[in-house]
Amino acid sequence: MTDVTTMDQSRDAEFGDYFALLKPRVMSLVIFTAAVGLFVAPVHVHPVLAFASILFIAIGAGASGALNMWWDADIDLVMKRTQGRPVPSGRVTADDAKMLGLWLSVIAVAMLGLTANFLAAGLLAFTIFFYAVVYSMWLKRATPQNIVIGGAAGAFPPMIGWAVATGGVSIESILMFGLIFMWTPPHFWALALFMNDDYTKAGVPMLPVTHGKRETRKQILIYSVLLAPVGLILAFTPIGGPVFFAVSAVLNILFLKGAYGLYRRVEDNAEADKYAAERKFFRLSLYYLFLHFVGLLVESGLRAASIDWAFWPQWGL
Amino acid sequence: MAITKDHELHVRRRKRNLWVGLMLVSFVALVFGITVAKMSDGEMMEAFDHSLRPSLVEGSE
Structure with a gap:
């Protein structure tokens, strides 16, 4: 993103x-979850x-990224954050991006169906459809709720991974979905608070553009409160445990504290320190999600080492 | 060595083609790997092909 020039x-x-x-960076999060x-x-x-x-799954996610870059080339050209992408900078034509996205989608879904099972493939197909069509084409330019609903696309990967292994959907995978789904709005709204000018210029109706920053701060707090129980409930399912509970509790306290801090902030102070608290909250939100999933891995490793917590109340057993 | 000098564009194109070739070869290798993994997991190697296959009928063995 540093060598931005208009190219031949x-x-x-x-x-x-x-x-x-x-979108390799989005892909890395998809691969991880x-x-x-x-x-x-x-x-x-x-x-x-x-x-x-x-x-x-990663190729499918990448394919939806390519379709998004085809559809949003006009927006990407205006926003500083995205000007360097291959289509707006002229290195790849929008049509090439579309064809690459379509073919990779077909290959990824078909191969996942043959490798794992057709439920996982169906979920992947739905995810691609949701991101490329529902989010990019229908919601993004139409409503400030765009990322609330669009967040579902990013929330599907752990559910697909779970479906690959078990061939089904269950309370654990629904809660993993819920964790990312509820996390997405505060995460992106914090970003939108300090990247507001970009979205205004491109005409994307992000919440701070349509309803103002005051309302955005309130919504971040509301969603952070709604997010907190998801991780804590997940701790009492068969994939959770006391370690995960402790991790989730600490992260939720920090997250709620940060969200409340943003809610209390006066716009003048935010502008004076160039949105330092908002940037900090955005970084914290990345750690929030990452460490929750690391916590799940740790619990699974402990179970593999036959350390089970007999005293820990487990839901659904 | 060719007597004409390659245009820079051809050099770049060759590089791209090599990458695409590499991707195709690794895809073939991956599909082969999946096949081996599935068979060693004891997955069914036969499927319906319009003739009676007693081994596909449950409880026939």
Whole structure:
């Protein structure tokens, strides 16, 4: 994103440009959460099949990223954060992005169906549809609720991973979905608070643009309060445990404290320190999600080492 | 060595083609790996092909 220049349209795209269309940074989060969903499931999956399944989930997510870059090329050109992407900078044509996205979607869904099962493939197909069509085409430019509903797309990967292993959907995978789903609005609204100018310029109706920053701060607090119980309930399912509960409790206290701090902040103070608290809260939100899933991995590792917590009340057993 | 100098564009194109080739080869290897993994997990190797296969009928063995 540093070497932003308008480039000659006739220049041949390099392999790396096509790779950039798949949004590798979003992909890494998808790979991580899908892998956690797969590994914490109580069913053993052959390592080759687990690797291939996660790869196809990642390719599917990348494909929806390419479709998003095809559809949003006009917005991306206006926003500073996205100007360097392959389509707005002219290295890849919008049509190429579309075709790459469509074909990779087909390949990823078909191969996941053959490698794992057709429930997982169906969930992947729905995720791609949800991100590329429901979020990018319908919601993003139409409503400030865009990321609330669109957040579902990012929340599906652990559920797909779980479906790869178990062939089903259960309370554990629904709660993992819920954790990401409820986390998405405060995460993106914190970003929107200090990236507001970009969204205003591009005409994307983010909450601070349509309802003001005061309302955004209130909504961040509301969603943070609603988010807190999800992780704590997850601690009492068969994939949770006391370690996960402790991690979740600490993270939730920090998150609520941060959200309340943002709620209490006066806009003048925020502008004076260039949104330092908002940036800090945004960083905290990344750790929040990452450490919750690390916590699930730790619990699964403890179970594999036959350390089980007899005293721990477990829901559904 | 060719007597004409490659245009820079051809050099870049060759690099891209090599990457695509590499991706295709690794895809083939991956599908083969999946097949081996599934068979070693004891998965069914036969499927319906319009003729009677007693091994596909449950409880026939």
